[in-house]
Amino acid sequence: MKHVIDIPEDVKTTSGKTAPQPYRPVADVTPELAQIVVYYPEGSVPATIYVDRELQSVLLPGQFTVLCAAPGAHAVESWFNDHPAYQGKQNPLQQLNAESAQTYFIQVNPGTSGNTAALEERSRAEALLSKMHKQTKIINRASQVKTCDYVNNSGVVLIQEQVLFRFAASNAAGIFAESRNKLDEVVKFTKKANNVSEIQIVGYTDAIGSREANQRLSEARADTVRSLLIEKGIKPELINNTTGKGIAQSAEGCGTSASQQAAGCNVNSRRVEILVKSH
Known part of the structure; x- marks a missing residue:
């Protein structure tokens, strides 16, 4: 029991x-x-x-x-x-x-x-x-x-967070509540810092579906996070590196059918990573 x-x-x-x-x-x-x-x-x-x-x-x-x-x-x-x-x-x-x-x-x-x-x-x-x-x-x-x-290894100060999405979702409503809090933390950090040079955003997906569809989905997730950061007051010129990389490495070897969407390796692969770099 x-x-x-x-x-x-x-x-x-x-x-x-x-x-x-x-x-x-x-x-x-x-x-x-x-x-x-x-x-x-x-x-x-x-x-x-x-x-x-x-x-x-x-x-x-x-x-x-x-x-x-x-x-x-x-x-x-x-x-x-x-x-x-x-x-x-x-x-x-x-x-x-x-x-x-x-x-x-x-x-x-x-x-x-x-x-x-x-x-x-x-x-x-x-x-x-x-x-x-x-x-x-x-x-x-x-x-x-x-x-x-x-x-990081080159001595550049940074803060890194990841935003998790629900299965197949790419819009703001598909972001988990805890990840929304992380977005707020990124915004707070960036506004307080006076030496931020770049915000890098990279989208990923799980292994369910075709690679072509997942590539588009990863790009859409990255674009959503970029838009949310700008809506919260981050200058667009700071976010000049937004990409989608398709299926995350963490999803390789994980289940590829829709019935396996709750597997941990798939859940944690449906994400967008945010890297704030400073001078």
């Missing part, structure tokens, strides 16, 4: 269904930030994640969350059955001394009460994370959490 794990009633969640997002190795962050990956491989009850005494997320077994904060000391903890005392808010027990441009992995170990979070090496953490999915339902309330800004 499959057991249902309930999220506390007082935790605010996003509405609607969102597609599962598998873990992808995180890139290096800029010197102004430190990055923290909190993951919960197995257990029986939800784990509430606090950052500096404020709610960041609630993880179910098999979920992870990625957050960034300014370098320095931060209380990052997981608590089981914290209601109604909220000890994680009132009495944090441990601090992470986060250094500039560093990434930390914190594992939530099984338990039913108290805090079980512990630092783990990246290689061991990512071996477990490869089978896990990102937490997308809980709305962050931690004021010290910041949007992660990444550095």
